[in-house]
Amino acid sequence: MRDFLLEIGTEELPVWAQSTGEKELFNALFNFFKENHIKHGKIKVSSTPRRIFAHVLDVKEKQDVKEKIIKGPPLKIAYKDGKPQPPLLGFLKQRRLTEDGIEKRDGYIFAKVKEGGKDTASLLKTSLPSIIEGIKFRKSMRWYDKKAFVRPVRWILALFGEDVIEFEAFGTKSSNTTRGHRFLGNREITISVPSEYESKLKENGVIADREQRMAILKEKMEKLSKSLSGTVEEDPELLSEVTGLVEWPGVLYGSFDKRFLNLPHIVIKAAMKQHQRYFPVIGESGDVLPYFISAINNDEKFASLIRPGMEKVLTSRLEDAEFYFKEDMKIHPRDRALMLKDIVWMEHVGSMKDKIDYALLLLDYIMEKYRVDVDKDLVKEAILLAKIDLTTQMIRDGKEFTKLEGEIAAEYAKKANIDERVVEIIREHNLPRRYKDNIPKTKEASMIGIIFRALDLVALLKTGYDFSSSKDPYGARRNVYAIFDLIVGHAFHFFLDDVYKKAISIVGAREDKFDLLWEYTKDRFFNFLEEREKIRYDIVDTIIEVNTDIYDVRERALCLNKIMKIKPEIFERIAISLKRVNNILRDVKEIKGIKKELFTEHELNLYNAAKAIEPDLKNLIQKRAYDAFLNKISQLAPLIDSFFDNVFVMVEDEELRNNRFSLLSYIRSLFNLYGDFSKIVV
Amino acid sequence: MLSFQEIIKILEEFWADRGCVIVHPYNSEVGAATFNPHTFLRSLGTKPWNAVYIEPTRRPKDGRYAENPNRVQQYHQLQVIMKPAPSDIQDIYLQSLTALGINLKERDVRFVEDDWASPTLGAWGLGWEVWLDGLEITQFTYFQQVGGIPLKVIPVEITYGLERIAMYVQDKDAIFDIEWAHGIKWGDIYKRFEYEFSVYNYEEADVDFHLKLFDFYEKEAQKMFEHKLVYPGYDFVIKMSHVFNILDARGAISVSQRAFYIQRVQKMAKRAAMLYLELEEGK
Numbered sequence: 001m002r003d004f005l006l007e008i009g010t011e012e013l014p015v016w017a018q019s020t021g022e023k024e025l026f027n028a029l030f031n032f033f034k035e036n037h038i039k040h041g042k043i044k045v046s047s048t049p050r051r052i053f054a055h056v057l058d059v060k061e062k063q064d065v066k067e068k069i070i071k072g073p074p075l076k077i078a079y080k081d082g083k084p085q086p087p088l089l090g091f092l093k094q095r096r097l098t099e100d101g102i103e104k105r106d107g108y109i110f111a112k113v114k115e116g117g118k119d120t121a122s123l124l125k126t127s128l129p130s131i132i133e134g135i136k137f138r139k140s141m142r143w144y145d146k147k148a149f150v151r152p153v154r155w156i157l158a159l160f161g162e163d164v165i166e167f168e169a170f171g172t173k174s175s176n177t178t179r180g181h182r183f184l185g186n187r188e189i190t191i192s193v194p195s196e197y198e199s200k201l202k203e204n205g206v207i208a209d210r211e212q213r214m215a216i217l218k219e220k221m222e223k224l225s226k227s228l229s230g231t232v233e234e235d236p237e238l239l240s241e242v243t244g245l246v247e248w249p250g251v252l253y254g255s256f257d258k259r260f261l262n263l264p265h266i267v268i269k270a271a272m273k274q275h276q277r278y279f280p281v282i283g284e285s286g287d288v289l290p291y292f293i294s295a296i297n298n299d300e301k302f303a304s305l306i307r308p309g310m311e312k313v314l315t316s317r318l319e320d321a322e323f324y325f326k327e328d329m330k331i332h333p334r335d336r337a338l339m340l341k342d343i344v345w346m347e348h349v350g351s352m353k354d355k356i357d358y359a360l361l362l363l364d365y366i367m368e369k370y371r372v373d374v375d376k377d378l379v380k381e382a383i384l385l386a387k388i389d390l391t392t393q394m395i396r397d398g399k400e401f402t403k404l405e406g407e408i409a410a411e412y413a414k415k416a417n418i419d420e421r422v423v424e425i426i427r428e429h430n431l432p433r434r435y436k437d438n439i440p441k442t443k444e445a446s447m448i449g450i451i452f453r454a455l456d457l458v459a460l461l462k463t464g465y466d467f468s469s470s471k472d473p474y475g476a477r478r479n480v481y482a483i484f485d486l487i488v489g490h491a492f493h494f495f496l497d498d499v500y501k502k503a504i505s506i507v508g509a510r511e512d513k514f515d516l517l518w519e520y521t522k523d524r525f526f527n528f529l530e531e532r533e534k535i536r537y538d539i540v541d542t543i544i545e546v547n548t549d550i551y552d553v554r555e556r557a558l559c560l561n562k563i564m565k566i567k568p569e570i571f572e573r574i575a576i577s578l579k580r581v582n583n584i585l586r587d588v589k590e591i592k593g594i595k596k597e598l599f600t601e602h603e604l605n606l607y608n609a610a611k612a613i614e615p616d617l618k619n620l621i622q623k624r625a626y627d628a629f630l631n632k633i634s635q636l637a638p639l640i641d642s643f644f645d646n647v648f649v650m651v652e653d654e655e656l657r658n659n660r661f662s663l664l665s666y667i668r669s670l671f672n673l674y675g676d677f678s679k680i681v682v
Numbered sequence: 683m684l685s686f687q688e689i690i691k692i693l694e695e696f697w698a699d700r701g702c703v704i705v706h707p708y709n710s711e712v713g714a715a716t717f718n719p720h721t722f723l724r725s726l727g728t729k730p731w732n733a734v735y736i737e738p739t740r741r742p743k744d745g746r747y748a749e750n751p752n753r754v755q756q757y758h759q760l761q762v763i764m765k766p767a768p769s770d771i772q773d774i775y776l777q778s779l780t781a782l783g784i785n786l787k788e789r790d791v792r793f794v795e796d797d798w799a800s801p802t803l804g805a806w807g808l809g810w811e812v813w814l815d816g817l818e819i820t821q822f823t824y825f826q827q828v829g830g831i832p833l834k835v836i837p838v839e840i841t842y843g844l845e846r847i848a849m850y851v852q853d854k855d856a857i858f859d860i861e862w863a864h865g866i867k868w869g870d871i872y873k874r875f876e877y878e879f880s881v882y883n884y885e886e887a888d889v890d891f892h893l894k895l896f897d898f899y900e901k902e903a904q905k906m907f908e909h910k911l912v913y914p915g916y917d918f919v920i921k922m923s924h925v926f927n928i929l930d931a932r933g934a935i936s937v938s939q940r941a942f943y944i945q946r947v948q949k950m951a952k953r954a955a956m957l958y959l960e961l962e963e964g965k
């Protein structure tokens with residue numbers, strides 16, 4: 001048993017590519033050993049900006065040996081006059097067998113052979129080029145011929161115990177040498193056995209193990225922040241990113257002029273984190289301190305030489321921000337609200353000012369019609385101010401500060417002493433920004449989110465967009481999903497189709513295009529509930545047909561979905577019966593009143609039972625007691641079955657026939673309180 | 683302390699010693715050294731090509747009336763193009779910084795992923811921005827496609843931001859304070875120029891005139907390509923791009939029109955690329 005070590009040495013890998021490379025390499029090696037029946041111990045993969053490596057422990061020298069019966073040539077051509085013929089001789093030679101070792105049966109030659117047992121080293125030699133060249137990245141490049149990798153491969157180290165596995169991949173010959181840190185150990189290093197790989201690299205300025213590098217960075221940063229009487233801001237994503245930007249985990253702190261602390265702290269943090277990848281240092285009160293901590297790809301002893309440059313870059317970004325901020329403070333947020341008329345909302349639809357006006361109208365409508373439980377005055381105030389940052393220099397910067405849209409509006413409103421509650425609503429109104437992001441804490445911010453997004457969708461309709469693109473170029477899918485998230489998260493009750501229709505009339509989009517948007521929304525809602533709650537789409541369809549309060553649709557669908565899982569047969573029977581009812585009633589033009597005196601026994605039973613539970617059913621729907629509703633209405637199932645078993649609907653007698661139509665229609669209307677059960681796929 | 687002109691001289695000599703011919707800036711406004719035919723056209727085909735040149739680069743939208751210490755509408759790039767890319771090109775590049783007296787062993791140097799694309803030129807490549815103590819000083823790109831054509835031989839393009847490097851080397855806080863030659867500052871030469879062009883780009887440039895120019899240049903480019911004159915034709919592609927940048931700075935192009943204008947430049951750039959290959963490489 002020996003260890004196997006493979007290192008792919010490259011020019012600097014993007015951080016994302018380091019993790020892709022690790023995963024791909026692990027899988028490729030795992031499959032190689034499995035397919036070749038080579039036993040081995042743990043496979044460790046890790047990476048730095050300049051290398052992806054795998055260290056496989058305790059790899060067997062040879063493949064496992066397996067016995068196997070193989071089929072040779074047919075007997076009739078294997079021998080002639082009792083003598084072995086070329087087909088047989090060839091077979092024997094190829095398999096290294098003698099005639100004694102063969103069996104003759106069923107018209108063929110058979111032989112027992114041993115398979116496997118090949119040297120691991122030679123199998124590696126054959127397979128490694130395709131293993132390495134087969135690693136796939138979502139974005140890759142060529143640099144010398146047609147083969148592609150994420151960045152140029154410059155060396156390959158392949159050691160099986162003490163032996164180099166010799167091969168060539170990407171035009172590079174494998175060897176037993178690696179390279180150290182570009183500056184701390186800029187030389188070729190010979191590795192004689194896999195076990196010394198990481199320690200030798202460490203001597204040459206490289207901590208090859210990512211986890212270890214990250215832990216060292218974290219510890220050093222925490223220590224450093226303590227000496228600055230603060231704590232380093234937790235940001236696992238940023239920590240993992242900087243771990244992928246250095247081979248040697250050095251850390252330094254820098255400072256900036258206290259005057260910049262007058263800037264909104266989100267701006268200071270954005271200046272540090274988004275481009276420079278510095279960590280903010282937070283004081284005891286939770287405020288930003290005038291320091292930063294940064295990883296460096298070098299020894300700390302040079303910190304004093306490196307620090308000034310890093311400080312200068314940050315200062316120039318903060319100066320930009322300071323300039324924007326000072327300019328921005330010259331105009332009150334309320335005056336900015338007027339300036340929104342010069343900002344395009346959507347071409348051929350209107351300005352941001354128009355959007356705000358429309359939002360207020362739509363808010364009025366929703367509040368009046370649905371009596372939603374939100375503080376209308378706060379929402380109104382927040383709508384007026386939520387988009388004012390689009391007129392600010394800070395947001396128009398086009399770089400890191402642009403991403404603070406919404407938060408800058410909140411900060412500036414705060415500076416202008418706007419009601420703190422309004423400020424918080426503005427701060428959150430853009431959430432969720434992406435799939436699976438948080439939703440706002442307040443109902444008020446969520447309501448704004450729904451209104452703005454409904455308007456955006458309707459505006460798209462007005463531009464002539466047909467909602468059919470799978471690429472979602474205008475973020476329609478994101479908007480629709482966000483609306484669902486907000487409605488579900490805050491239990492809003494209103495008819496979404498009705499809100500759309502109102503928005504269409506407010507914006508002045510074409511009313512005949514409503515179906516386009518509604519069908520799109522329904523389809524997305526089926527997906528949404530299928531993905532999030534594993535609800536069958538036909539069950540959602542069942543309910544959305546009769547009810548477009550989508551919070552309620554979800555509640556009902558959840559109940560029905562649950563019951564369908566526990567006892568599917570009842571509602572499948574109901575679905576079949578109601579499909580039958582629909583068929584019978586399809587061409588019936590007029591439903592007349594029910595005449596009890598015409599009923600036969602089975603009709604009367606069904607009618608009486610239905611009548612008896614009708615008040616309950618209506619009451620339960622009113623109370624949104626959906627479990628109870630379904631339980632109650634399922635009592636009708638056997639009675640419906642015996643109705644169909646015993647009563648012939650399409651009788652000659654017109655009066656009798658009409659009366660039966662009426663009964664069926666009545667029964668259907670009870671089910672329709674909940675949903676159109678005939679839509680259930682049986 | 684190295685002056686701006688000394689930095690240029692050292693870098694040109696450095697690359698000349700490594701086989702690059704020292705060529706010169708293009709005599710038409712470009713938004714990046716990549717537009718220069720020394721890079722754009724010569725990247726195409728299989729013929730080796732190694733060159734170094736400086737390029738005054740115009741970015742009308744970056745003008746700040748000479749008031750912002752870090753942003754100007756014309757700055758200088760030093761461009762290196764090597765085709766095919768040498769396998770030790772990163773090391774060579776780092777040596778060029780050493781040649782400027784920067785002791786890299788005591789610095790924080792990083793190659794940070796930055797993929798480059800120019801929709802206008804139908805070009806893209808992968809590479810990095812090079813960070814020196816957190817400051818971005820160079821764009822380093824392996825071209826993959828130029829003028830819509832996938833490249834057979836991969837060139838490397840190294841673009842130094844000369845003002846950034848000079849500010850670092852000279853420890854200055856503003857572009858205008860860079861020592862151009864001893865006793866002469868960057869601002870002495872360009873401050874008024876920056877101010878005037880900011881006024882021009884943002885306020886005075888005649889929109890109708892430039893819209894017409896764009897159309898004229900497009901027609902002329904097309905005509906030249908029909909006559910199989912790639913260099914004159916490509917000249918007008920460069921001019922289209924600059925006129926577009928002025929219109930853009932002037933706020934005369936809406937978001938939805940943008941893509942349309944870029945597409946028109948790109949279409950002509952692609953024709954130039956195809957024609958160049960046809961003429962130079964006989965394909």
